[in-house]
Amino acid sequence: MGNNTVIVIGAGAGGMMAAGRASESGASVLMLEKTEQPGKKILISGKTRCNLTNSKELDEFITMYGTNGNFLYRAFNHFFRNELLEFLSRYGVETKTERGGRIFPVSDNAEDVVKAFKRYLADTKVQIKTGTGVNNILVENGQVTGVRAGGKTYPAAAVILTAGGASYPATGSTGDGYRLAAEIGHTIIKLRPSLVPLVVNEIERAKSMQGVSLHNVRLTAFQCAADEIDIAKTPVKDTGRGIPGKRPQAPVIESRMGDMMFTHFGIGGPVTLQMSLAVADALEQGSVSVAIDLKPAVGYQELRARLQREFDTYGKRSYRNILKELLPQKLIEPFLEMTEIPAEKSGCDITSEERGRLLVRLKSLRFNIKTPLPLNSAMVTAGGISLKEIDPQTMGSRLVKGLFFGGEVMDIDAETGGYNLQAAFSTGYLAGESAAAYIAENSKSL
Numbered sequence: 001m002g003n004n005t006v007i008v009i010g011a012g013a014g015g016m017m018a019a020g021r022a023s024e025s026g027a028s029v030l031m032l033e034k035t036e037q038p039g040k041k042i043l044i045s046g047k048t049r050c051n052l053t054n055s056k057e058l059d060e061f062i063t064m065y066g067t068n069g070n071f072l073y074r075a076f077n078h079f080f081r082n083e084l085l086e087f088l089s090r091y092g093v094e095t096k097t098e099r100g101g102r103i104f105p106v107s108d109n110a111e112d113v114v115k116a117f118k119r120y121l122a123d124t125k126v127q128i129k130t131g132t133g134v135n136n137i138l139v140e141n142g143q144v145t146g147v148r149a150g151g152k153t154y155p156a157a158a159v160i161l162t163a164g165g166a167s168y169p170a171t172g173s174t175g176d177g178y179r180l181a182a183e184i185g186h187t188i189i190k191l192r193p194s195l196v197p198l199v200v201n202e203i204e205r206a207k208s209m210q211g212v213s214l215h216n217v218r219l220t221a222f223q224c225a226a227d228e229i230d231i232a233k234t235p236v237k238d239t240g241r242g243i244p245g246k247r248p249q250a251p252v253i254e255s256r257m258g259d260m261m262f263t264h265f266g267i268g269g270p271v272t273l274q275m276s277l278a279v280a281d282a283l284e285q286g287s288v289s290v291a292i293d294l295k296p297a298v299g300y301q302e303l304r305a306r307l308q309r310e311f312d313t314y315g316k317r318s319y320r321n322i323l324k325e326l327l328p329q330k331l332i333e334p335f336l337e338m339t340e341i342p343a344e345k346s347g348c349d350i351t352s353e354e355r356g357r358l359l360v361r362l363k364s365l366r367f368n369i370k371t372p373l374p375l376n377s378a379m380v381t382a383g384g385i386s387l388k389e390i391d392p393q394t395m396g397s398r399l400v401k402g403l404f405f406g407g408e409v410m411d412i413d414a415e416t417g418g419y420n421l422q423a424a425f426s427t428g429y430l431a432g433e434s435a436a437a438y439i440a441e442n443s444k445s446l
Helices: 013-024 040-043 057-065 066-078 081-089 110-123 176-183 203-208 270-285 300-313 319-326 329-339 350-361 419-445
Strands: 005-009 028-032 095-097 101-106 126-128 134-140 145-151 154-157 156-163 188-194 198-200 213-222 253-261 266-268 290-291 365-372 380-385 403-405
Touching: 005 013, 005 419, 013 028, 013 110, 013 156, 013 419, 028 350, 040 110, 057 066, 066 419, 081 095, 081 101, 081 419, 095 253, 101 110, 126 176, 134 176, 145 156, 156 176, 156 419, 176 188, 176 290, 188 198, 188 270, 198 203, 198 270, 203 266, 203 329, 253 270, 266 270, 266 365, 270 365, 300 350, 319 329, 329 350, 403 419
Parallel strands: 005 028, 005 156, 028 126, 156 403
Antiparallel strands: 095 101, 134 145, 145 154, 188 380, 198 266, 198 365, 213 253, 213 290, 253 266, 290 365
């Protein structure tokens, strides 16, 4: 290992792409991975099917990363979806597009993606050392000189830090990258869990509904306690990060239509995960609650009229039996308790005020949010190395010469749909190419 060596820290999606590209671009590359095998997080992505990227056009794609999305324009213009899919096809991985523009391997097997990258690394003659965690990045006179790992010094002319986030620690993403960067002067934006289920205060109620999946409901998060929610302020259209149009109007934090489910501690499922980062951030400001519109296709007044007709038509039926027509079986007991209407009361005897209680619950089933599940339960880490300290043209550090970054270790995250992996592949590719170019330029000046 000499003066043209690039060391890549972490063999995830960004790291493997960075290592291969740096080697293709003329550098000698050593990749250090703390676990016993590369690509462990890829293997569990997309429920082991590996949601590689998304078919959305570039400008819409960028919005999925919120306010930090613009940072990715250079990386995406250099290496984006088409280049990724061509690369994978070259290594025998054909792809397909599914609902929401999500792109997967035809085989539905994440292992095929990891095997493709292993062949890429073999073809480009990248040296890989597994079971080797990095202790420190070595810097002299503001310039990278190598790393310390396992009591040994590895000299390098450039280092690419692609150590991942702090979610799914079993895959090796234990937050080491943040420590390594902070030790040499980089700012770490506060880490928060993203794409994570939410814990509610009304845990017994959630537990009673555990396992119920709700399809095409509207979930809205509010910056207030549940009993302060104004049902009239529930949006009729989606609003939040990555959704074109006006920003949410306070006290609304985000509102989305989609699928969700109840768990033994609160709420989960796709639409909950998508809103979880906004909720986590809002909890720093005060109380947060959510309202579930179980009948979003029907307006408030229209549902009121429908309920009145049903109670009149089926006046001899008990309230419990009427609820069976409106709700999943496992929600009936909780609704009996929340509406405080006797289960055996006949429909014709239920008052307008009692129908109103049911109506509010159907259009605004509320929970107070206690906390998101911890970072180690999240699919993605929000926060990370400040983008102000990274040159988006090269993924190079603005503070330390010869240091480059790729993937989740930076303050970049997006909702589900293939966006996080595409960002890792694209930033890794650019970092690898830039690190090799940096070494080539420096060798000329010596």
